[in-house]
Amino acid sequence: MLTFSFANGDRLPALGLGTWKAAPGAVYTAVLEALSIGYRHIDCAPIYQNEAEVGKALTKAFAAGQVDRQELWLTSKLWNGSHGPEQVQPALKKSLTDLGVDYIDLYLIHWPVIFKSGVTYPRRADDYLPFSIDSLSQTWQALEACKTAGLVRHIGVCNFSVAKLRALQSEAGIRPEMNQVELHPYLQQNDMLNFCRDNGILVTAYSPLGSGDRPAALKKAEEPILLDNPTVVRIAEKHGCTAAQVLLAWALARKTAAIPKSVNPERLQQNLSAAELVIDEQDMADIAALDRGYRFVDGAFFTGKGSPYTVAGIWDERRD
Numbered sequence: 228m229l230t231f232s233f234a235n236g237d238r239l240p241a242l243g244l245g246t247w248k249a250a251p252g253a254v255y256t257a258v259l260e261a262l263s264i265g266y267r268h269i270d271c272a273p274i275y276q277n278e279a280e281v282g283k284a285l286t287k288a289f290a291a292g293q294v295d296r297q298e299l300w301l302t303s304k305l306w307n308g309s310h311g312p313e314q315v316q317p318a319l320k321k322s323l324t325d326l327g328v329d330y331i332d333l334y335l336i337h338w339p340v341i342f343k344s345g346v347t348y349p350r351r352a353d354d355y356l357p358f359s360i361d362s363l364s365q366t367w368q369a370l371e372a373c374k375t376a377g378l379v380r381h382i383g384v385c386n387f388s389v390a391k392l393r394a395l396q397s398e399a400g401i402r403p404e405m406n407q408v409e410l411h412p413y414l415q416q417n418d419m420l421n422f423c424r425d426n427g428i429l430v431t432a433y434s435p436l437g438s439g440d441r442p443a444a445l446k447k448a449e450e451p452i453l454l455d456n457p458t459v460v461r462i463a464e465k466h467g468c469t470a471a472q473v474l475l476a477w478a479l480a481r482k483t484a485a486i487p488k489s490v491n492p493e494r495l496q497q498n499l500s501a502a503e504l505v506i507d508e509q510d511m512a513d514i515a516a517l518d519r520g521y522r523f524v525d526g527a528f529f530t531g532k533g534s535p536y537t538v539a540g541i542w543d544e545r546r547d
């Protein structure tokens with residue numbers, strides 16, 4: 228398996244299993260199946276409401292000797308309602324307990340969005356706290372302390388714009404080592420990739436297949452279906468593989484890790500095998516032309532009535 232190296236030499240398996248939207252009841256078997264066919268990177272978060280079930284599968288796999296903890300890469304994330312510095316270690320420890328492990332390989336601030344302490348889903352204006360780099364830096368210091376305490380091996384962020392990465396970096400003792408962001412041919416984010424490469428930040432692509440199974444409330448009308456894109460389908464036909472495999476091979480060719488979600492054994496295998504697929508320069512050029520700056524996960528769910536957040540503000544883009 229292709230890996231990407233952190234500064235200390237630790238290696239992240241490039242193709243991981245996404246668990247967002249993997250339903251309770253399905254994620255246990257999906258994780259066991261994934262581990263049995265060779266996945267060694269599982270991406271988790273407490274907000275996915277399934278970490279305890281992922282943990283049951285891990286405990287079973289460890290007990291059966293199917294995989295050693297040291298050969299498995301586990302990522303988890305800090306939710307928006309746990310940004311208070313005193314809340315960070317308890318939130319992390321809850322993930323450790325749920326996952327049944329004593330350290331996490333990579334711990335990420337899930338969003339540059341801050342809720343009042345303890346809020347899971349905001350319902351009222353005062354469930355939100357305004358964004359500030361100062362506040363985020365204090366959260367970050369608490370992550371640094373978790374790293375120093377050996378509870379996590381690496382720390383980073385998700386959904387951070389270049390502007391926010393810059394601001395956090397300038398305050399940080401330990402610099403962010405990862406930015407996990409939405410990446411696929413419709414949202415290629417080349418400036419982001421260049422910035423991260425120049426600053427020693429690894430990048431993970433989430434929703435690499437276009438996240439077609441998001442709940443209706445999180446979907447816009449008339450969303451494009453990435454897996455049906457004619458260029459992607461044509462390249463798949465050329466290589467005798469599937470559209471999903473082309474999307475994943477493209478992500479890995481750009482030196483980004485990718486975490487496709489699947490709970491289906493055949494698709495789990497298909498996605499893992501994509502790590503062996505090589506697409507050529509012409510394919511890369513054809514896919515480069517598909518960029519349209521389109522976000523499936525645009526953060527609009529944080530911009531409800533009374534919220535101080537806007538889509539443009541989250542991404543530091545001129546939108547809205």
Ligand code: A2P
Nearest residue numbers: 434435436437438440471487488489490491494
């Ligand atoms: P399923 O879990 O039934 O396999 P993303 O990772 O971009 O969020 O996309 C996840 C969606 O893509 C899910 O609906 C998942 O369904 C589906 N999916 C995962 N792997 C494949 C594949 N190889 N081919 C087609 N659809 C896939």
